[in-house]
Amino acid sequence: MPIESTTERPAFERDLLGELARRWGRRVAVKKDELDLDGHFDAGMPDFPEHLVPVLDLPGAEKLDHDDRRRILAASWIAYNAKTAAIEDEVILPACRLMLTGRLPVRGDDNAVAALHQTIIDEHYHILMCHNAVGVTRRRRDLEDLEFDPKGWSVVRGLEEARAGTSGFERDLVEIAFSLAAETTISGFLSTLASAEDIQPMNRITTDLHRRDESGHAVVFRELCGSLYRGLDAPDQALFRDALVRGLTAFRAADFEPWVLVAAEGGLGIGPDDLAAWAANRPAPARDTGPLQLLLNDLGISNDLVDLTRQRKQPGDARAH
Numbered sequence: 001m002p003i004e005s006t007t008e009r010p011a012f013e014r015d016l017l018g019e020l021a022r023r024w025g026r027r028v029a030v031k032k033d034e035l036d037l038d039g040h041f042d043a044g045m046p047d048f049p050e051h052l053v054p055v056l057d058l059p060g061a062e063k064l065d066h067d068d069r070r071r072i073l074a075a076s077w078i079a080y081n082a083k084t085a086a087i088e089d090e091v092i093l094p095a096c097r098l099m100l101t102g103r104l105p106v107r108g109d110d111n112a113v114a115a116l117h118q119t120i121i122d123e124h125y126h127i128l129m130c131h132n133a134v135g136v137t138r139r140r141r142d143l144e145d146l147e148f149d150p151k152g153w154s155v156v157r158g159l160e161e162a163r164a165g166t167s168g169f170e171r172d173l174v175e176i177a178f179s180l181a182a183e184t185t186i187s188g189f190l191s192t193l194a195s196a197e198d199i200q201p202m203n204r205i206t207t208d209l210h211r212r213d214e215s216g217h218a219v220v221f222r223e224l225c226g227s228l229y230r231g232l233d234a235p236d237q238a239l240f241r242d243a244l245v246r247g248l249t250a251f252r253a254a255d256f257e258p259w260v261l262v263a264a265e266g267g268l269g270i271g272p273d274d275l276a277a278w279a280a281n282r283p284a285p286a287r288d289t290g291p292l293q294l295l296l297n298d299l300g301i302s303n304d305l306v307d308l309t310r311q312r313k314q315p316g317d318a319r320a321h
């Protein structure tokens with residue numbers, strides 16, 4: 001009797017990547033008709049929820065008139081998209097390409113390769129969606145000159161710091177772990193806006209379209225990073241876990257400098273230290289840790305990692321996201 005191969009999946013076992021890759025054309029934003037952005041722009045609606053804008057809580061903000069407050073909300077929407085695009089461009093896309101190189105012991109079968117190419121297309125389209133929606137805001141709200149440094153976000157800096165002093169395989173693992181942190185966190189980041197009431201319809205709809213794609217990506221990354229992690233030896237697994245915790249912590253960390261630019265658009269003169277002092281006394285925002293729990297269970301990593309990211313609370317770890 002022939003010995004059954006243990007490397008091939010039994011036919012009855014579902015391959016989640018294969019199922020996702022096959023349904024891609026029917027479920028993702030890039031395959032749908034483009035949204036009529038101007039048609040969903042209501043000039044009378046605020047562009048961002050006030051309660052998500054930390055600078056509106058600072059001393060002096062109470063004196064802002066209606067127009068200045070609205071301008072700060074529009075600038076906040078632009079900042080939010082700049083951060084989203086930076087996460088895609090600086091953290092997620094490089095990791096997707098890295099997984100296609102064959103340098104890492106990650107799944108490289110046809111389904112895995114198809115899912116990675118699809119994810120790259122999705123993420124690039126998300127950058128375009130951010131760019132197009134922000135273009136309407138810039139034009140309609142007269143904010144043509146507001147720009148943010150893609151390397152200035154705390155999460156991008158966190159990746160730079162984690163990469164420092166590493167090279168070769170270790171560096172690759174750090175980058176993949178950060179992208180995994182991103183893909184398990186970005187849904188929560190987008191949901192805060194996708195589910196916001198009483199804001200600009202264009203902004204809510206665009207963000208919700210993006211969020212829907214990310215639910216598929218969470219599965220892709222769980223599958224691919226799971227295959228990678230299980231193939232590592234104990235020291236490399238420890239390095240991966242440490243980088244994952246650093247990534248999750250960086251995603252919870254507040255941004256300061258971008259909010260200074262946002263405040264200035266409404267004539268509110270503040271510095272990064274004002275925000276840091278304000279944020280130091282505030283609890284971190286509640287986030288849905290469901291995707292993270294699923295991932296950790298999948299990898300056989302203790303859920304203590306979630307607590308670890310809380311303990312690594314950074315100064316100013318609050319809602320200034």
Ligand SMILES: [Fe+2]
Nearest residue numbers: 088122123126
């Ligand atoms: Fe995305």
Ligand SMILES: [Fe+2]
Nearest residue numbers: 123183214217
């Ligand atoms: Fe994604």
